Amino acid sequence: MKYRKIPDETVRRMPMYLRALSLLEQEGQQTISSRQLADRLHLKPPQIRKDLSYFGAFGTRGIGYPVVSAAQQIRTILRLDVRQKVALIGAGRLGTAVAAYPGFSVFGFDIAAVFDKSPAKIGKKIGRLVIEDMQSVDALEARQIRLAIVAIPAEEAQACAERLVRAGVKGILNLAPCYLAVPKRVKVVSLDMAMALGVLPYYM
Amino acid sequence: MKYRKIPDETVRRMPMYLRALSLLEQEGQQTISSRQLADRLHLKPPQIRKDLSYFGAFGTRGIGYPVVSAAQQIRTILRLDVRQKVALIGAGRLGTAVAAYPGFSVFGFDIAAVFDKSPAKIGKKIGRLVIEDMQSVDALEARQIRLAIVAIPAEEAQACAERLVRAGVKGILNLAPCYLAVPKRVKVVSLDMAMALGVLPYYM
DNA sequence: TCGCATTTGTGCTCACATTCACAAAGTTAC
């Protein structure tokens, strides 16, 4: 396939494929067809084929995709072939839940630091991590942490995001219910539980 | 505007508008133009006008949208004008965080019950709610709870979803990292923290 | 009352995403 800009939606689905392939890796399955994968993920086969083909041909006609090497290729594409360090901002209930969340490890993420502004929490432990004060956020670059998860109240989130950007953070997962204004070079993905819940009654 | 099916993307943005308008209501602002609202939400003005116009004309030309009545209309559209009861499944760290999450109240949601399968937790309190066993899920319909938040491990989520559907639940907010297969009449919205984080390194 | 400024509502166009349909390439059976 000729070079084309890769659709955002395609990129968004890649971690989905990677998770499914990682699972199949563990199950010991050698290959998987776009049809089987589509059934698992509840997508249509051509979508999967097209998505994967944007990054080059890595399937075998008549057989399907080799599970292990396809997974490895997606890891490389998404830069998940190296362990990615992540800073967690906020050691409240949500932050604590995020710190213990088992889902990040499939993608090789490593929560490497936790920060909170409350003096009462600083120095306490959360799992194996010691909670640090917000000043220490400024030193993230030296610690090679360029990703952050924001798990603090909406009112504090914008100021926090700006601090993270100044500290050299390149990607932010925002769990606060608000928009974060950052320079274009920084990528923000927001998950808003209340907004997601908000549409459900409409469809009842 | 002639009748048309309302785009999913439009519905998805409605809670965003409602939250902004609720805030403006509190601030006491009488009216807001699509331009001002767009600046706040980081959208383009025509998008907001088009979205709102799908549900009928509720702005005034030359002035903008009346904050209070527009908010009320959106509440009615989204069925958020009545208090919506929600069941929370899972009283682990994530469930506990969800139970205490302050963001739901803007939309009038009411976490009305918490369930967990662990006998050690049943009977304990989480805020003002007593944790119930999973059997009690079957009685949700009688309690007029038709929405649920699933905050349990991925392996248990599918079985749980099926139980919820049998109990008459019409909408599910899924926080587990997996796809939930449910009948078409039931709406599922999934938030997957790991998948959202998974795309960030690609953009670095 | 008239003209100017403001802002909504909407037809239309363009861009993006999904899906189809089929050729190409491989496997399997005999």
Place this chain on the structure above:
DNA sequence: GTAACTTTGTGAATGTGAGCACAAATGCGA
């Protein structure tokens, strides 16, 4: 070796949503 079958990769068609541009409507000042 060949016919039948499977599955990928991709050009083209279709579907969906975003944004522009402008008419229509309203407010305000002189």
